[in-house]
Amino acid sequence: MTGQLAGTGGADEVPPAGHPSEAVRIEGLRKSFGANQVLTGIDLSLAAHEVICLIGASGSGKSTLLRCVNLLEPIDEGRIWLSGQEITAPGVDENLVRRHIGIVFQAFNLFPHMTVLRNVTLAPVKVLGTSRPDAEEEARELLRRFGLRDKEADFPDRLSGGQQQRVAIVRALAMRPQIMLLDEVTSALDPELVAEVLDVIRELAAGGMTMLIATHEMGFARDIARRVCFLEEGQIVEDAPPAELFTNPRDERTKRFLRRIVDAGRL
Amino acid sequence: MLSTASTVVVLGALAALFLLAPGSSEVRHTFFSPHDMWQALIGDPRQGYYSVGEALWLNIRMFLAAEVLILALALLIAVIRQSAGPVMFPLRMISTIYVDFFRGIPLILVIFVLGFGVPALSLRFLSSQSAAVYGVAALVLSYSAYVSEVYRAGLNSVHQSQVAAARSLGLSHWTSLRHVILPQAVRTIIPPLLNDFISLQKDTALVGILGAIEANKAAELYSDTVFNYSGYTVAAIAFLILTIPLARFTDHLIAKDRRLRLAGAPT
Numbered sequence: 001m002t003g004q005l006a007g008t009g010g011a012d013e014v015p016p017a018g019h020p021s022e023a024v025r026i027e028g029l030r031k032s033f034g035a036n037q038v039l040t041g042i043d044l045s046l047a048a049h050e051v052i053c054l055i056g057a058s059g060s061g062k063s064t065l066l067r068c069v070n071l072l073e074p075i076d077e078g079r080i081w082l083s084g085q086e087i088t089a090p091g092v093d094e095n096l097v098r099r100h101i102g103i104v105f106q107a108f109n110l111f112p113h114m115t116v117l118r119n120v121t122l123a124p125v126k127v128l129g130t131s132r133p134d135a136e137e138e139a140r141e142l143l144r145r146f147g148l149r150d151k152e153a154d155f156p157d158r159l160s161g162g163q164q165q166r167v168a169i170v171r172a173l174a175m176r177p178q179i180m181l182l183d184e185v186t187s188a189l190d191p192e193l194v195a196e197v198l199d200v201i202r203e204l205a206a207g208g209m210t211m212l213i214a215t216h217e218m219g220f221a222r223d224i225a226r227r228v229c230f231l232e233e234g235q236i237v238e239d240a241p242p243a244e245l246f247t248n249p250r251d252e253r254t255k256r257f258l259r260r261i262v263d264a265g266r267l
Numbered sequence: 268m269l270s271t272a273s274t275v276v277v278l279g280a281l282a283a284l285f286l287l288a289p290g291s292s293e294v295r296h297t298f299f300s301p302h303d304m305w306q307a308l309i310g311d312p313r314q315g316y317y318s319v320g321e322a323l324w325l326n327i328r329m330f331l332a333a334e335v336l337i338l339a340l341a342l343l344i345a346v347i348r349q350s351a352g353p354v355m356f357p358l359r360m361i362s363t364i365y366v367d368f369f370r371g372i373p374l375i376l377v378i379f380v381l382g383f384g385v386p387a388l389s390l391r392f393l394s395s396q397s398a399a400v401y402g403v404a405a406l407v408l409s410y411s412a413y414v415s416e417v418y419r420a421g422l423n424s425v426h427q428s429q430v431a432a433a434r435s436l437g438l439s440h441w442t443s444l445r446h447v448i449l450p451q452a453v454r455t456i457i458p459p460l461l462n463d464f465i466s467l468q469k470d471t472a473l474v475g476i477l478g479a480i481e482a483n484k485a486a487e488l489y490s491d492t493v494f495n496y497s498g499y500t501v502a503a504i505a506f507l508i509l510t511i512p513l514a515r516f517t518d519h520l521i522a523k524d525r526r527l528r529l530a531g532a533p534t
C-alpha cells in the first residue's frame with residue numbers, strides 16, 4: 001500500500017502513496033467507454049484542505065474523472081486512495097466510501113418527489129442512522145447558513161436554479177464529507193444566479209473544505225484554486241498554481257486552450 | 268348538445284338494424300329473453316344450473332387473490348431483473364426465462380396444464396386443491412410476467428441521474444430503489460397496471476374450463492340445461508359491471524396526473 005512514487009506533476013514533495021495527509025491520490029487512472037478512451041492515465045494528488053480546479057474543453061473527461069473518484073464509474077486501470085485508504089482495492093464497500101465523498105452535479109439532481117428538508121435528511125437518516133429530529137435540526141442549520149431557511153417545505157421545482165443548486169450542495173454537506181467534488185455546478189444557471197452559488201463555494205473553501213472542482217468559470221478558478229489542472233484528451237497536461245497557469249502557461253496545448261477562452265471573452 | 272344528438276342517432280340506427288334484421292326475433296328470444304335472464308341470474312340447483320350472480324362472487328374472489336399475489340411476485344421479478352452484479356446473475360437469468368416463457372404461452376394452456384396436470388401427479392397437498400386454486404395459480408404465473416414488465420418500464424422511466432444522485436450519497440441499491448426510484452416510478456406504473464387488472468378480471472372466466480362454477484361457467488350450465496343463451500347475456504352484463512368502474516377509475520387517474528403536470532405540481 002505504501003511505496004515511493006514517481007513525480008505527480010506540480011507537487012514539490014511527494015509523500016508515500018496513501019499517506020493520510022493526502023485527501024485524495026489518483027495513480028494511472030484509465031477509463032474507456034467502449035472504444036472511446038476518455039481518461040488515458042491520470043495522476044493527481046490533493047492535500048487535505050486543498051482546492052483544485054479542473055479546466056479543459058468539453059469532452060476532455062472532467063466529469064468522468066469526478067465520477068470515477070466517487071466510484072460511480074467502474075475504472076479500467078489505476079488506483080485511487082481516499083485519506084490514505086485505497087478505495088479501488090477489491091472488496092471495498094463503495095457505499096461506505098461514498099459517505100465520505102460529496103458530489104454535486106451540473107443538473108442539481110434533487111429528488112423531485114421530496115421537500116427540500118427531506119432531500120437533505122434522507123441520506124443522514126437512512127445511511128448514517130441519525131435520528132430524524134437530529135438530522136432535521138442539522139439540515140435546518142445548514143439551510144440557514146446558505147440562505148435557504150424558508151425553503152425547507154418547498155418541492156425542488158418551486159425553487160430557482162440557484163436555490164436548487166444550493167440545496168444540492170447542502171444535501172451533500174449533510175453527510176459531513178471529507179471532500180467535495182463539484183461538477184460544473186454553475187453551468188446550468190442563468191448568469192445572474194451564478195454568483196450566489198460561487199459565493200457558497202468560496203465560503204466552503206474558506207472553511208477548509210477539500211474540493212475538486214470541474215469548472216468553465218476561469219475567473220472563479222483563478223481566485224479560489226490553489227492549483228489548476230488543465231485536461232486534454234484524458235490527461236492532465238499542465239498542473240500549476242493559477243497565477244502561473246493563467247499568465248504563463250508552459251504547454252502549447254494549454255496556451256492554445258487559453259487563447260480560445262480569451263478570444264471568447266471568458267477570461 | 269351536438270354530441271347527445273349524434274349519440275341518439277347512432278344508437279337509433281344500430282337498434283333499427285338489429286330490430287329489422289331477418290333473424291331478429293329469434294336472436295331476441297335466445298339471447299335476451301327476460302324470463303331466462305332472470306332464471307339464469309337466480310339459478311336453480313335442482314334443475315342443474317347455478318346462479319350467475321352468485322358465481323360472479325367466485326370471479327371477484329379469484330381476481331382479488333390473484334391481484335395481490337401478482338403485485339408482489341411481479342415486483343420481485345422486476346427488481347431482480349434490474350439488479351446488478353454477478354451474484355444475482357443466476358436469479359436474473361431465471362427471471363428472464365420466466366418472463367419470456369409465460370408471456371409466450373397462452374393463458375388457457377397454463378390453466379389446463381396446472382388444473383389437470385398437477386392433480387394427476389397425485390402429490391400430497393398440491394394435487395388436492397380446488398379448481399379455483401389452480402386457476403388463480405395459473406393467472407398469477409401468467410400475469411406476473413406481464414406486470415413485471417410494467418414495473419420494469421416504470422423503473423426505467425426514472426432518469427439515470429436520479430440513481431447517480433442517490434448512490435453518490437451512499438444509499439445502497441435497495442434503499443435508492445425504495446426511497447428514490449420506486450416513488451417516482453409509481454405514476455408511470457399505475458395506468459398500465461390497472462389496464463392489466465381490467466383484463467385480469469375478465470380472464471378469471473377462463474378458470475371455468477376446470478369446472479369451477481364462475482359466472483361464465485354458470486351461464487354455460489344454464490344454456491346446456493335450458494337451451495337458451497340468455498345466461499351468457501347476464502354474465503356479460505355482470506363482467507361489465509365489474510370492469511367499467513376500474514376502467515373509469517384508470518381514466519380518472521390519468522386525467523388527474525395530466526392536470527397536475529400541466530399545473531406544474533411536484534413531478
Ligand SMILES: Nc1ncnc2c1ncn2[C@@H]1O[C@H](COP(=O)(O)OP(=O)(O)OP(=O)(O)O)[C@@H](O)[C@H]1O
Nearest residue numbers: 033036038056057058059060061062063064065184
Ligand atoms: N456514460 C457514458 N457512456 C459513454 N460515453 C460517455 C459516458 N460518459 C461520458 N462519455 C464520453 O466521455 C467523454 C468525456 O466526457 P465528460 O463528460 O467526462 O467530459 P467533460 O470534460 O465533463 O465535458 P463537459 O465540459 O462537456 O462537461 C465524452 O466523449 C463523452 O461522450
Ligand SMILES: [Mg+2]
Nearest residue numbers: 062063064184
Ligand atoms: Mg462534464
